[in-house]
Amino acid sequence: MSDKVMPSVPPARRAEPLQRFLFGGVYGSVLASALAAALGGEHGPLDPGYDAAWVLVACIASAAAHGYAHAIAHRTADAASVTTSAVRSMLTEWPLVVAALPTVAALFGSYLRWWGEEGAIDVALTMNTVALFGWGLWSARAAGRSWPASCRVGCVDALIGLFIIGANVLTK
Template identity: 45%
Template sequence: MADSTADPGTSVAARRGHDTREAVLFGGVYGSVLACSMVAALSQYGHTSRASRRYDALWLLVTALASALAHGYAHYIAEREPHRRWDALRALAGEWPLIAAVLPTVVLLAGAGWGWWPPKGVEYAAFVLNIVLLFTLGLVTARGSHRTWPVAVGTGVVDALLGVIVVVANAIIK
């Protein structure tokens, strides 16, 4: 239900007051879990050539962009209120944390494809990178919410477990 006291010229997103920290956490966790699952899926077939790692990096980036587009568009459509001209683009631009969270894994895979490091086994480094990213996101946001250090560390551990679950699920599926 729309707020009848809100200025009709104010966009829906502005009236809702999206929290930047929440968006960064959501996008970061979503992107990190997406990167873990994509690396697991792409490495399932055991291709470890430099060309396959460049291909993996490209597909991870394309998947992240498609996910951000779908998620931003879903937010835009779900608001069900009149929109201003550029609200759709703002909704899409608001998905930048998802893309940012995937980029380190894209660089890691692309680097293996460009010969910066061996392409074989790079998926393990990608898993560790994303698990550390999930832990860090949980820790930083919990501390930003004035949680105690033990609670913040616990939050980081729980967030990191999301990545571990993806890795373990992949190992079981293989």
């Protein structure tokens, strides 16, 4: 064993990547659900390939905007240039985009004619609601909550997905 003492990373700083991952997962799931719910009611022929591409583009743009807003809001007098810190901050938002990929995949499956676009939207909304439950459960467990308390948090998160599903049903 070495006599070298490693600097300790504060617990709050160590948890930051997990917090960003969980935040991006919830945000991306909600965003993808809202975007998917807005599809299918347009007039004219359905174009699930176009819709899948736009869900992905919108999520990438949202991730970039969120990262850029953080970089601007937390601008400090450090040695890193604003451009470098902004790009680094935008790249840390990758979980938001990853959380939207199941929705993009469901729509792309519709583009490949594996199923209809309305079915793909229903599948995406269901997957995202289940994912929201999982994100809530995971975040509560990571915070040291008991299983029953974590399940309650997961259920509250899933309510967001159910709200989007309900709004989708009511508006169509």
